[in-house]
Each structure stands twice: as structure tokens, then as C-alpha cells.
Amino acid sequence: MDKSIKSFGSRDKLQKLQNKDSLFLCVIATTLTSRIPGITGAGASPELTDYTPAADVELILHGKPQCLPEIPQTVVGGEAAPTPAVITKAALEMAGIPFLVVDAGSAIKPSIPYVNINHNRGGNIETGAAVLNPMEIFNKGKMLGKTLSKLTDHLIIGESTPAGTTTALGVLEALGYDAWGKVSGSTPENPHTLKRQTVENGLKAAGLANDLPLDPFQAVGAVGDPMIPAVAGITAGSTVPVTLAGGTQMTAVCAFLKEAVEGFSFEDVSIATTIFVATDETADINYIAQQIAPINIYAVDPGFEKSENLGLQKYTQGVVKEGAGAGGAMLAAQLQGISIDDIRAKTEDLCREIF
């Protein structure tokens, strides 16, 4: 296995997936939580975060967004880093991995075919009313996972959910985990105080602050986002190994799964992310995951410090870090024999073409 993959857990599972057919899903969702100023970098302005998931998946399939005139970028201090969807596109195209979009509730719908499992976006978790129908989303996710796992040997599930680390924090806290100050984020200055306040306000507004830990559906309903029960459902329904392609948000999916499915086993479920999440000094994905179960976590290092692209270099300074399943897409491509240097070179080529 490539040295660019850092493994927290067993490498045997990875070897079993080498050269197997895989299918990459990107589950998209938006919430009004991402409109809170300063909470996320996933969009040029709080309002534009509504467009980021649709623009990401349009970029992956079409080479450019259809719903926006501009490419989603994370802007920090006036300098821009490209959306991680570029990395996902590079990796999947090189490996010939099929790509399917699942709408868990995005305000803006992408101009490409997508699987609907929920129409409405999530609310602002500060209101304590985040997701109206988490059970329905989970059940439809299960049906989809059951069907799609008949078509492949390995499901890789990425996500694009602006402010998703805050809603993940909400679910983790609501389920009784110690996650304050441990979730990652898309900016170098991780706004932990704002995230914590937002979650605490939400639990209070829902009248549930003193009832922790909550039932998982109640947790998502109050302070979660629609992506979490969707990805959990697809995973629960799958009969093939699942790689959750994301950072600390995917620990919330795992925590949800542990409570929602009696006796759920993480034997065939792993998390794959980028080295930027795994080494994020403002967060601790392993600390959260260990509280849930002995989940295998893989972190891929695309070596962006070697890149001449200034936007990609920003990733090494804590900007963006992960999204649209970039870490899992790189891992999946490596499982098909593509080298990390080739993925980086292709990502640079795409950046030149697109930006």
C-alpha cells in the first residue's frame, strides 16, 4: 500500500478492496446553519454556501458549475483555495470510478441526474428544529444502499454539506460524546466557540439540553443535518464494504449508526479522509472515533506542499482540508493502482483548465 496513506487501524481491509469495482456517491445537503456568518469557509459568502454542494457535483461531472457563474472556492484573508471537488474529479476520472449524486436535501438542485431521497434543506440548528424527517431520510437511504450495493463491490460515500462540522458537533454532543473543540473545519482558525454556542443554543431551543444523550433521530431532528441520516441509511442498507469519505462529519454518521441500528458492526465500515483533517491541530478525529467504536480511519496525503499551484498549497496551511469525499476518492483511485503523484498532477491540470 502506498506510503501516502496513513492508517489508524487495520490495513488488511484495504488490501481486500484492491482492484475491486467501486461506486462513489456524493451526498449533498444544505442547512440554514451555514448562513451564520463566520461558521464556514465553504462559499464566498454565507448566502452562496447554498450553492456549494450543487456546484461541487456539477463541477465533477461537467467540468464547471451550472448553477453558479463561478467555481466554489474557500476564501480566507482574501486568498482563494479551490474546492476539494477538483481532487475528487481528478481521482475518480483517472480510476474510471462511476460517480452518482444523492440529494439528501440541498436548497439548490444540481443540473445533473441525482438520486432524490429528500427534497427539503435543513433548518438553522440554533432554532432546535434542524431536520423534520430524519427517520424517512434514514429509511430511504437504507433502500438505496441495499439497491446500489447489488451493483458494486465497494461503496464510497462522500458528502458536500456546508457548516457540516457544526451540525456533526451537534449530533455528537446530543448523543453524549465529548466532541467540544474536536471537530475540524474549512478554515485555519476553527471557530470552536461559535460552533459550541450554536449547538448549545439549538439544544436549549429544542428544550432538550438536559435530556442528553438523545435518541439518534431526535438528535438529528434538533441539531443535525439531512446528510447524516442519509449517509447512515445508505451504509446500513449496504451489503458490501462502505468507505465513509469525509472528516469529522463522518464520525457523527458512525455515532448515529451505532444508536440507530441495534448491534451495528463497524467491521465493514471505514472512514477515509485527507491528511489535512488527520493532522488538523484544531481538531481530533481519532479522539472522537475511539469513543464510538474501533473504526478504521485512513488519511491520504496528496503532497500538495510539492505543488506549484498556490491554491492547492493553501490546503497545507489548513484551508479547506476536505470535502466532496476528496480523501476517499484518492484512496479509491489508489486501490485501482493510480499513484498519488499522478492524482496530484491531474488535480493541478484540472485547476489550470478550470480556474
Add this chain to the structure above:
Amino acid sequence: MDKSIKSFGSRDKLQKLQNKDSLFLCVIATTLTSRIPGITGAGASPELTDYTPAADVELILHGKPQCLPEIPQTVVGGEAAPTPAVITKAALEMAGIPFLVVDAGSAIKPSIPYVNINHNRGGNIETGAAVLNPMEIFNKGKMLGKTLSKLTDHLIIGESTPAGTTTALGVLEALGYDAWGKVSGSTPENPHTLKRQTVENGLKAAGLANDLPLDPFQAVGAVGDPMIPAVAGITAGSTVPVTLAGGTQMTAVCAFLKEAVEGFSFEDVSIATTIFVATDETADINYIAQQIAPINIYAVDPGFEKSENLGLQKYTQGVVKEGAGAGGAMLAAQLQGISIDDIRAKTEDLCREIF
């Protein structure tokens, strides 16, 4: 190959598909054309035809409709025959064939995961404004076909579109084919005069009656339905063999494909339907198809005359005939080694359970 399959064309192609992985899609759409009294039997009343496609696919996945309190039945002279979705369900379940729903524009959305390629239903073709965005639907279909054909060896595409033979007639006529009195229908008394009047009114209303043959997108836009460009697009995008699972409606898809894709080859495209369509004395699927190209047509006979179920017996008297890809689903199950007698027995079991 089973004697229950009647073949118009080469059987070699069928043999190549034996025991290959297949994926069954059901493309759903509704139009205001189905509200014209007497034009279709696919619903207990003209208004309820809006629900038939969603109810059909819910029945296949859940065992009962979610959007309606009752199972869709075709009612003729006070007697009811069950929706062909029961046959589709029996065949796919026995063969373990994965089932995915594609919404090409259904007024009522099913309560199951479905792939969106178009949101809005079609209009009444009498207005000459049937489908606003046939090109967009076709292009999204192509993208979907390209992706899904990476996941299987054989795509089978069924449809559920009430009044779909009338909109198929519209497209065939608009493209210059001789199809008057040749399309099939869901009732024994095929209302050819009403269908023809409806199409002629539509072409006049669109101001195109004297401009035939039309461009295929113009034809669907004026007097077609959203299913036709959707199924055509998926077929055009596929890199694996496609079986169009339906009756005379699928000849309209073929006619559309021939004009929309320069040099389109029907080498890897077949039509599979039921014996009730193939032997329909009020229609002639072969006569229409031969005008388009040498398309292989397979017709499956489920032997319902041997059934003790009175509803299924009605099929042998010209009620229902086909729908939800029933003929293609039976063929696909037979390709996996399931016998037609077992499919009939399972269909009878499901009828007992469901009705």
C-alpha cells in the same frame, strides 16, 4: 431459450445476455393527456392516472402503494385487472435483479429513492405544448445511461406513463411514420379515433401540422411525453446492451433515437414486451418497428390463460397488456434461468397477498 418467448428477429443476442448482470430501470412520467376521458385504462379515474406511476414503483419496492390507499388496477366494464407492476415485481424478485426508479416528470413523486432527471409532468398534447425541455431531459438521460452502464452488463428500461400510447402515436406521426391505428392500449376497445384526434389537434395547435416530419425534439415538445426523451437518452448514453421493456411506446423511443443521434445503431438495442401487445389485434408493433429499423422484438407469454386468478385472466382478453416493463422483466428473469411457470406462480402469490 424458453418457448414462452416469441422472437421477431435474432435470438443470438438473447443468448449473449444469459446469466449476465442486469439492472432494471423504471422510468416514470405523467402528462395531462391522461386526463382526457376514455383515453387510458391506467387508473380508476382520469385524475387518478396521475398516481399510477408512483403507485406502481412503490408497489414493486414496498409491496404496496404509499401515495394511494388502493392498488392501481385497470377497470373495464366494472371488472378489475391488477397493474402489470405485479408481474415486474415477481420477475425481478425471483431473479434478484436490482430495480431503480427514474423520474422523467411525474406529477406525484414516489416515496422511495428515485433518480431525478426532470421534475415537471408533461402537458396535454392537444395544446401542442407537451414537454418544455426535451433536450435537457435527453441530455440528462445520456449522462445517467453512461454512469449506470458502468455498473452492469445489461440495462433493461421499463416505463409507467399513463396515456403513453397516445403520446407515442404523437411522436411517431410527427416524425413521419405511418402509425394511425397501430399503437396498442390498456383497454380491449383501443380508442384509435380519440387518440388520432388528440394528436391531430395537438399538431394543429402547435402550428406544425403541415411541417411533418418534425425534428425529434420539436416532435416531443409538441405532442410527446417526458418518458420518451428520457429513455432515449439513457439508451444513447449506455455502453452496454439495452432492452427497452415496453410495447408500442418503445417504438416511439426508437424513432426518436434514430433522428436524435446521427448514425445510431440498433445493434445493441432490443424491445421486450408481452405476448398481449405482440398479438394485439387492435395494434401492430412490428409494422411500426419495421419502418424505423430492423429492431429485435421479443414477446413473453406468461401463460395467464392457465391462471386461476380472474384479474390475470383478463390480460388474455386484452385488458392492461403491458406496463412497468412487465415483458422485459419476465425476459430478464428468464435470462437468469427462472422459468415462466415459476414467474406466473409468483405473480399469483403476490396478487393473493396484495389484493
